[in-house]
Every structure is written in C-alpha cells, then in structure tokens.
Amino acid sequence: MSGDDKDPKERLQCVQGTLLRQEKLAALGRHAAGLAHEMNNPASAGRRASEQLAQAMDAAEDLSLALDRWKPTVEQRQLLLRVCRQSQGRGATRDMDPLSRGDAEDALASWLDARGLASAWDVAPTLLDAAIGVEQLEPVAGLFAPEALPDALAWLEALVRARALLAEVRQSTTRLADLAGAVKSYTHAGKEHPEPVDVHEGLENTLLLLNYKLKHGVEVKREYDRGLPRVQALPGGLNHVWTNLIDNAIDAMDGKGHLTVRTARDGGSLLVEMVDDGPGIPPELLSRIWEPFFTTKPMGHGTGLGLDITHRIVVDLHHGDVRVDSRPGHTSFQVRLPLETSAAA
Structure with missing residues (x-):
C-alpha cells in the first residue's frame, strides 16, 4: 500500500507519532545544556x-x-x-x-x-x-x-x-546513573507500547531531568498517594506530558516560586495535578492554550506544540482528560487517566 492509500485514521496516527518524536527531540535539545551541566557536577x-x-x-x-x-x-x-x-x-x-x-x-x-x-x-x-x-x-x-x-x-x-x-x-x-535513567525514561526508545506504569516513577524522573531549572529557586512539594495502582499507558508519552507541564510551570514562575505535584484517585480516574503560584494565564488566552503553535513564551523559547501534544497524548492516546484552572498566584493543570481502560497502541 502506498502512502497515499492509507486511510485517514492511519495517516493521522502517523502524523501524531511524527509530531511527538519531533517535539521530544526539540525538548531534549532545549534541556541539553542544563543536563550537561547537571551531569558535569557529579x-x-x-x-x-x-x-x-x-x-x-x-x-x-x-x-x-x-x-x-x-x-x-x-x-x-x-x-x-x-x-x-x-x-x-x-x-x-x-x-x-x-x-x-x-x-x-x-x-x-x-x-x-x-x-x-x-x-x-x-x-x-x-x-x-x-x-x-x-x-x-x-x-x-x-x-x-x-x-x-x-x-x-x-x-x-x-x-x-x-x-x-x-x-x-x-x-x-x-547521580550520573539516575540522570541517564531519567533521560532514557523520557525518550523511552523502543517502548511505545502500553504497559503498567507507576506515574510516581515518571514524575520523579521528570523532576530529576529538570532539576537544573528547579534548584535555583523553585520549591517542590510532593503530595503523592502512593497507594494508587499502576495505569496502562505509554510510558514515554506520559513522561513527555509531565515534562511539558512542569517545564511550563517553571517558566511561568520565572524560575522562582512554589510547585506542588499531587496524585490522587478521582472516581474511576487517577489524577495528576501540577500547581504553581505564578502570575497565571490571562483569561482571554485561556481558551487558546491547547491550539497548535500557540504560545505565550517569547520567540525562540517554545514551539507552541507542548500543550497541543499534551492534549493529544492524554485525550487521544490514553482516553483521559486534561484541564486547567488559572488565576493570579494559582495555576493548576489536572490530568486524569482512566484506571480501567488501556492506552491506544
């Protein structure tokens, strides 16, 4: 079958996969200097x-x-x-x-x-x-x-x-092994099939990956429900979601503030919530943050694909839900993942 003979669903999945890989590479590129410095110290x-x-x-x-x-x-x-x-x-x-x-x-x-x-x-x-x-x-x-x-x-x-x-x-x-493991977990090469995932492990790997940005003024508070079960998910996809949300929170606070990472059971879903005390998202922009290529970051500091891909990973691939509640001093991104259904292959 030629590329033109693919049905629309298959073509869309191909495009989504390409976008996700490109955004992962772009994100790793943005973090490369910080990671190199973080690895150089130990x-x-x-x-x-x-x-x-x-x-x-x-x-x-x-x-x-x-x-x-x-x-x-x-x-x-x-x-x-x-x-x-x-x-x-x-x-x-x-x-x-x-x-x-x-x-x-x-x-x-x-x-x-x-x-x-x-x-x-x-x-x-x-x-x-x-x-x-x-x-x-x-x-x-x-x-x-x-x-x-x-x-x-x-x-x-x-x-x-x-x-x-x-x-x-x-x-x-x-420390070097932990950092290398965090990068490997983030990229998750060769493991893009659904498997039982401990969200806390992915969150901790992401915090480790972004420590070079956090340690200069962001206080992280963890409110984990360690009794939560694993979810059937794409590990690399979820790690990309956590990286986008935490990275955005750090940037919103200009590198200084308080970040709360919370997990809990919410009905039939597993809730992961990121709360920062930055200035918040202006109400007139709130409805646009999920649009492809829309970004509030300065030129050269973002592709505008982060939240769009976050939405695709959570909603399209994991049949979950992602929401935001924002006001000055309190911005909360909430990701809900179904505890019973499987992620899309």
Whole structure:
C-alpha cells in the first residue's frame, strides 16, 4: 500500500507519532545544556574524589606499616576497624553553625595533640566530619600504649578518609546513573507500547531531568498517594506530558516560586495535578492554550506544540482528560487517566 492509500485514521496516527518524536527531540535539545551541566557536577566530583581516594589509600598503606612496628593485637586492630566502620562518611557536621564546628574541631585537635599526634590539626576535621570525636577515641587511647597511639590514630584517620571518599564516588556515579535513567525514561526508545506504569516513577524522573531549572529557586512539594495502582499507558508519552507541564510551570514562575505535584484517585480516574503560584494565564488566552503553535513564551523559547501534544497524548492516546484552572498566584493543570481502560497502541 502506498502512502497515499492509507486511510485517514492511519495517516493521522502517523502524523501524531511524527509530531511527538519531533517535539521530544526539540525538548531534549532545549534541556541539553542544563543536563550537561547537571551531569558535569557529579562527574567532576567523582573524578576529584577518586584522585583523592588514591592518595588516601597510599597514606593508609604507609601508615599501616608504621603501625605494624608496634605489633598491634587482634583486639586493637578490631577496635580501630570498628570505630572506622561506625563513622558516617562526610557531612556529620553539615548542620552545625561555623562557630560551634570551629570549637569542636579545636577541642578534638587539642585532644589529639596532647596524645602526640603531630598532624592533629589536619586530622581533626576529617574525624569530626565523620562523627568521630573524643567519645569514640577514648577507648582507642585506653587500649594502645602512649607511644603507639599516634600511629594508630593516624592510620584510623586515613582509613576513615578513604571510606568517605569512596562514598563520594558512589554518590557521584549513582547521580550520573539516575540522570541517564531519567533521560532514557523520557525518550523511552523502543517502548511505545502500553504497559503498567507507576506515574510516581515518571514524575520523579521528570523532576530529576529538570532539576537544573528547579534548584535555583523553585520549591517542590510532593503530595503523592502512593497507594494508587499502576495505569496502562505509554510510558514515554506520559513522561513527555509531565515534562511539558512542569517545564511550563517553571517558566511561568520565572524560575522562582512554589510547585506542588499531587496524585490522587478521582472516581474511576487517577489524577495528576501540577500547581504553581505564578502570575497565571490571562483569561482571554485561556481558551487558546491547547491550539497548535500557540504560545505565550517569547520567540525562540517554545514551539507552541507542548500543550497541543499534551492534549493529544492524554485525550487521544490514553482516553483521559486534561484541564486547567488559572488565576493570579494559582495555576493548576489536572490530568486524569482512566484506571480501567488501556492506552491506544
């Protein structure tokens, strides 16, 4: 059958599919710079931590040889390892005010210095930041001879530092994997068939995808009903809907404000609602926002296809409903998806 012989319904589905793919590519293009920056931060942090980890491991090996001179017992080594493994990585003092943290570091450094550790003032911040203080170190001081204690404490600090850096590498790579997963979930290449979808997973992936825009002044409040069932849907299509609505909300608030993402059961439908406290949509434009190529954004900041395609995905492909209620300080987009019926293939 030639292209001209296609029936109108098949031709319309082909056009809709092409529009959706084009809009996805355009949206990814708009977000590419932000995503690259968002990925660069954990990548740089991971590279820096891995370099410091190599140095920490070298120091731990050298200090282990120094400690071996004192022939530590199994009990002594087990105590050092236990204190190390009870440490909390980095960030235990994150919530302390600078003055209190400075006093705590001085007190710990003085304690270490009094026990003969030459590098006491360098070691104290690492130990304190891992929640290891005098209380945790007193048993070590009681078990080691005074002449062996400095080497034991120095080895302990090197091991704590290595574990903290390893945690940073793990956090960085996890963040990169999460971002890559969000992009994959958004595009959902090769999975454009209906399947059971957890809308919360898609919403969280979208928030992660747009974090580079959110983190500069948008406070996100989640009001999720985690007891909601999965819906039979096109995953990539729904993710595109969430991206359009959240991205529009951020732009409407000019990057600063409050965004509420809510899920709930509404009769026989699953409701997803996005509420922002931006200036609202002017009443005279409210009836036009679903029109193709209509946009209130400045030239070059939107194609005018976002809400049109949102409407097509929700209504035509998922047999759902999408509405908007807007006034100054409160704009709510509500998407309702049927819980029983399936999305169109």
